[in-house]
Amino acid sequence: SQTIHQWPATLVQPVGSPLSLECTVEGTSNPNLYWYRQAAGRGLQLLFYSIGIDQISSEVPQNLSASRPQDRQFILSSKKLLLSDSGFYLCAWNGLRYGYTFGSGTRLTVV
Amino acid sequence: DAKTTQPPSMDCAEGRAANLPCNHSTISGNEYVYWYRQIHSQGPQYIIHGLKNNETNEMASLIITEDRKSSTLILPHATLRDTAVYYCIVSLHSGNTPLVFGKGTRLSVIA
Numbered sequence: 001s002q003t004i005h006q007w008p009a010t011l012v013q014p015v016g017s018p019l020s021l022e023c024t025v026e027g028t029s030n031p032n033l034y035w036y037r038q039a040a041g042r043g044l045q046l047l048f049y050s051i052g053i054d055q056i057s058s059e060v061p062q063n064l065s066a067s068r069p070q071d072r073q074f075i076l077s078s079k080k081l082l083l084s085d086s087g088f089y090l091c092a093w094n095g096l097r098y099g100y101t102f103g104s105g106t107r108l109t110v111v
Numbered sequence: 112d113a114k115t116t117q118p119p120s121m122d123c124a125e126g127r128a129a130n131l132p133c134n135h136s137t138i139s140g141n142e143y144v145y146w147y148r149q150i151h152s153q154g155p156q157y158i159i160h161g162l163k164n165n166e167t168n169e170m171a172s173l174i175i176t177e178d179r180k181s182s183t184l185i186l187p188h189a190t191l192r193d194t195a196v197y198y199c200i201v202s203l204h205s206g207n208t209p210l211v212f213g214k215g216t217r218l219s220v221i222a
Binding site: 032034036043044046049051059088090092099100101102103104105107 | 145147149152153154155156157160198207209210211212213214215
């Protein structure tokens, strides 16, 4: 079966520290992968999407970056976190027939 | 820019049908209507999608008007667990076109 794993579940990081969030998909090949962010009380904002290894599109210019070193691995990074980076980060993949499947999310608090 | 318009909130009595409207007057001929929901602190969950015809699955029914300018998601017998934010999204049925989430409708099912 197809599953998506996202970790860590929660993270508290100081301002200026680096960030690395990882997402992996199992049970499929060449998935389309997405990173979304949801700030407190706000809607879902698309950050990055990838249709293949090293093929990444950025939707919002900011201090975040994404990489896809392997077919089923999608990583969200930052060199220096800002307070405004706090939020609920969600990874998703596109199963086409059944729509997007989202991971369980990472709740990031920058202090 | 938002392609859909949804009421910000709705209430529904438990056991009754919940009818969630969505306007998408600028929908193009090859765009689908997708519905997702997000329960508090979880990732969005795919519900249903359709192009022209009405659709039904184990979760809900989707009614699309003949001119395709609006649709209604129907939860036939709402339960307390259906309390969530419901998103109506118009998009091409292509993994290369990421879903863009709006603000959705916050449905509160009341006992």
